Amino acid sequence: MSYCVRLAEPHDAERWDAYVTAHPDGTLLHGFRWKTLVERTARQVCPYLIAEKKGQVAGVLPLSLRKSLLFGRSLISTSFAVYGGPLVDDAAAASMLDDAAWRLAEDLGASALEYRSLMASHAHDPDWTLLEGQSAVFQAPIAPTADARLQAIPRKQRAVVRKALKNNLKTRLGHANWRQAYALYAISVRNLGTPVFPKALFAGIADLFPDEAEFAVIETQAGEAVASLVSFYDGDTVRPYYAGGTPSARMVAAHDGMYFSLMERAADRGCVLFDFGRSRVDSGPYRFKRNWGFAPTPLGYEIRTAPGRKAPNVTPGAGGYGFASAVWRRLPLLLTNRLGPVFARHLG
Structure with missing residues (x-):
């Protein structure tokens, strides 16, 4: 019997969290409450994907859609989190979730799909780029x-x-x-x-x-x-x-x-x-x-981009972001506290 991958619903929260808790790579940041947090506080769309086999959870993939005028649209696992990426039972479930996530990215107009995993899982896949040397x-x-x-x-x-x-x-x-x-x-x-x-x-x-x-x-x-x-x-x-x-x-x-x-x-x-x-x-x-x-420990963050598109670089010092960062440090705190959240919810 093949896997069924669908969007998670609120009634899946308990099963989702039980799976995350039992998984050796699961973290609080993979949990269903993180979805609520990001949706409520950053107003990002969070289409969490769940894979099932014979009615049992076989994999989960938390996702959030970042929309930025500077960096474009990206589907990220997971916004405002150090860790993300899919948690799965086996390679078949991982492949199903990967395919479903990329189709979802295309449907949402996102040019990039990013996994913030501790260990990369697509090192030999030409469709994916390992974000090496950036963070640890x-x-x-x-x-x-x-x-x-x-x-x-x-x-x-x-x-x-x-x-x-x-x-x-x-x-x-x-x-x-x-x-x-x-x-x-x-x-x-x-x-x-x-x-x-x-x-x-x-x-x-x-x-x-x-x-x-x-x-x-x-x-x-x-x-x-x-x-x-x-x-x-x-x-x-x-x-x-x-x-x-x-x-x-x-x-x-x-x-x-x-x-x-x-x-x-x-x-x-x-x-x-x-x-x-x-x-x-x-x-x-x-x-x-x-x-x-x-x-x-180098992080295994990895990203898949649409044909002809480069991976967005949101690190300080990169392109226009580096200049904007230098200017931001000089602004009054009252002003940055007021303007910051408008921009930061697209940078998580």
């Missing part, structure tokens, strides 16, 4: 004791973490902190020359992920909020996801203390893997994570 992910096991976790950090970075611990920074936790976490995040991304995501994204995370999401605001002893971090607890993995801060955060090593304290809380919750997330190769965040002793 940083993952490492969480040591079993507090002393071992500190000793696992290389000496120079460990000294910075010790400085943060001596500064007695305070950490406020709770979903009620999402607004302040967003405000600090908006400062950071403006300084990086990147439009800030809609505020509704943080509100949506607080609403849709009551148990998995964590909002942390870091304060000095004087009560000044200098840094923030939105993280996800995803099974036995913790994923720091959206970090923000003021220029004064560096003076008190706020980010260093913030990440180490997250490791401590994650260990207390039984997590065994720290996923430091994605960074562009040789960027500041890339070097920061290497300083912590994390080894980069």
